[in-house]
Amino acid sequence: MFHTIGRITGWTKEYNKRLYLGYICSFLSSWCTAAPIMLAAWLLEKMIEDSKGEAILGRAYVGYSIAGMVLAIFLRFLFTYWKNKLQESIGYEVAAKQRIQIGDTLKRVSLGYFSEKKTGDILAAVTTELSTLELQGMKMIDAVVNGYLQVAAIICFVAFVSFPAAAVCMAGVILSAFALHGIGKQSAETAPVIHKANEDLSGASIEYIRGLAVVKSFGQEGASINYFKKAAKDSKNICIKNEYGFVPWNCLHLFSLKSASVALVTIAAWEALQGIMGGPMFLMICFFSFTIFGGAESINDAAHILSVIDEVLDKLEDMEKAPFLDKDGKEINLNSYDIVFDKVSFGYGDREILHDITFRIPEKTTTAVIGPSGSGKSTICSLVARFYDVDAGAVKVGGHDVREFTCDSLLQNISMVFQNVYLFRDTITNNIRFGKEDASMEEIVEAAKKARCHDFILALPDGYDTVIGEGGASLSGGEKQRVSIARAILKDAPVIILDEATASIDPENEAQIQTAIGELTRNKTIIIIAHRLATIEEADQILVLEEGRITQQGRHEELVGSEGLYRKFISIREKAEGWRIV
Numbered sequence: 001m002f003h004t005i006g007r008i009t010g011w012t013k014e015y016n017k018r019l020y021l022g023y024i025c026s027f028l029s030s031w032c033t034a035a036p037i038m039l040a041a042w043l044l045e046k047m048i049e050d051s052k053g054e055a056i057l058g059r060a061y062v063g064y065s066i067a068g069m070v071l072a073i074f075l076r077f078l079f080t081y082w083k084n085k086l087q088e089s090i091g092y093e094v095a096a097k098q099r100i101q102i103g104d105t106l107k108r109v110s111l112g113y114f115s116e117k118k119t120g121d122i123l124a125a126v127t128t129e130l131s132t133l134e135l136q137g138m139k140m141i142d143a144v145v146n147g148y149l150q151v152a153a154i155i156c157f158v159a160f161v162s163f164p165a166a167a168v169c170m171a172g173v174i175l176s177a178f179a180l181h182g183i184g185k186q187s188a189e190t191a192p193v194i195h196k197a198n199e200d201l202s203g204a205s206i207e208y209i210r211g212l213a214v215v216k217s218f219g220q221e222g223a224s225i226n227y228f229k230k231a232a233k234d235s236k237n238i239c240i241k242n243e244y245g246f247v248p249w250n251c252l253h254l255f256s257l258k259s260a261s262v263a264l265v266t267i268a269a270w271e272a273l274q275g276i277m278g279g280p281m282f283l284m285i286c287f288f289s290f291t292i293f294g295g296a297e298s299i300n301d302a303a304h305i306l307s308v309i310d311e312v313l314d315k316l317e318d319m320e321k322a323p324f325l326d327k328d329g330k331e332i333n334l335n336s337y338d339i340v341f342d343k344v345s346f347g348y349g350d351r352e353i354l355h356d357i358t359f360r361i362p363e364k365t366t367t368a369v370i371g372p373s374g375s376g377k378s379t380i381c382s383l384v385a386r387f388y389d390v391d392a393g394a395v396k397v398g399g400h401d402v403r404e405f406t407c408d409s410l411l412q413n414i415s416m417v418f419q420n421v422y423l424f425r426d427t428i429t430n431n432i433r434f435g436k437e438d439a440s441m442e443e444i445v446e447a448a449k450k451a452r453c454h455d456f457i458l459a460l461p462d463g464y465d466t467v468i469g470e471g472g473a474s475l476s477g478g479e480k481q482r483v484s485i486a487r488a489i490l491k492d493a494p495v496i497i498l499d500e501a502t503a504s505i506d507p508e509n510e511a512q513i514q515t516a517i518g519e520l521t522r523n524k525t526i527i528i529i530a531h532r533l534a535t536i537e538e539a540d541q542i543l544v545l546e547e548g549r550i551t552q553q554g555r556h557e558e559l560v561g562s563e564g565l566y567r568k569f570i571s572i573r574e575k576a577e578g579w580r581i582v
Ligand SMILES: Nc1ncnc2c1ncn2[C@@H]1O[C@H](COP(=O)(O)OP(=O)(O)OP(=O)(O)O)[C@@H](O)[C@H]1O
Pocket: 115, 348, 353, 371, 372, 373, 374, 375, 376, 377, 378, 379, 380
């Protein structure tokens, strides 16, 4: 438990001054809670002595005592207010920072990381796990540290009056600490299981929601929801089983504290009967017996939750340690933008996809990559943008190995336009501005006009301020693609990677997209996964990819005359597009 508190304070390092000042306020607040009872007992004692004629109780004494009580009550609220003000927001501040840091980390890792770590795991880390830390972390530290400080403050008061009574309180606290140790140990064993169940539930939820359209179209609601229901059920069962395991430890914890309260009153009563302790002090101890362990009683929850947080911290630290692709990268300003693949081999995991590939794309030329599905076309594009690192050979842009750059410095030279466009749940303006953070409204409209999306944007309810659904759900496929082209036009990167649409887009939309692409690609170095005959025929160079190898390379006129996949491919495309070889 204290180990986890140490880890959390390690995370909140820059806020620890506030944390420790908060503890001091908490301790002082506990003293101020006990002081009025102590003063009342002292006053009562003096009044009894006065009534017996053993001492004279002056009015000033009464006045000072009552003033002291009022002051203590006032100070108690003041210290509690300061404590809350100092400590309450720390969890939120640390979690917010951490989320941003994880976001930065994810931007710099290889895309392979996301295959190993399910999206559900990452989502759980950024949402539920950081929320546990943000909402519970500080509260639990508060419960433990302030709970014990409160007990310590009152034990100090009790020790003034009776040492044996204070000793029995200490014994109760020590015995309860054994129970807390048991709770912590059990939590440490069960936390990973619960954690896994939560991750599975997050993963199942994401898959269920993402796959809803497919599920509905195949009428398979039953099968899909079963996986989600099973994950929800498993999570519930594990949590209930886990809670039952804590019952004996919780009981032992409460039993030791309640027994200590009873023992405290018993010892005080015995001392009062023996004449060692006066009646008022006995009354004071009776009052203390109700409140003394109040703060410590809730520590059992803290012991449990802190173990869960320990596991959360493991996960977050693990995520922070994700290897950066560009940890040795430099900011490089390029003078030329040719692309070279030099004996590149690459595979996802152990399965090699590209085998010893070599080609060069001269600056400001267009290279069309064609080949059967699964031959590795998209993989080539991913390697140019360094979404993954090659296993052998080198990919170079402007004469520099892509491994020499920081990710940001490399990607500022590259724009990518995919078939499956992702737009953010934000205004159209901000989605286009994503290409250039400081773009003015005029520049955005200019880019939208070039990308042939200005007219449809103006027809939307709020024009450029229309907020589009997550992933661009409220726009058609063609509209989404044109917005993504506007974004790329605005970025004005010298290297363009394009995945030409294969999906059946209506001729008008296709014509608009082609015009938009024409605007985007003027005077750029272009690598295009091509499907349209016109694109392929106009390309300066065509790479024919078969099973991860380049089997043909050249211009259309050179390739179409020789036997090979290219000829077959062209003839199929011609049939599909209703054209004939000339
Ligand atoms: N992230 C990934 N993890 C593992 N294997 C992958 C991954 N991405 C692609 N592959 C595999 O690598 C091979 C090449 O994929 P790639 O997407 O590059 O082919 P492609 O030629 O672009 O195909 P298509 O024309 O169908 O888009 C395929 O067999 C695919 O299953």
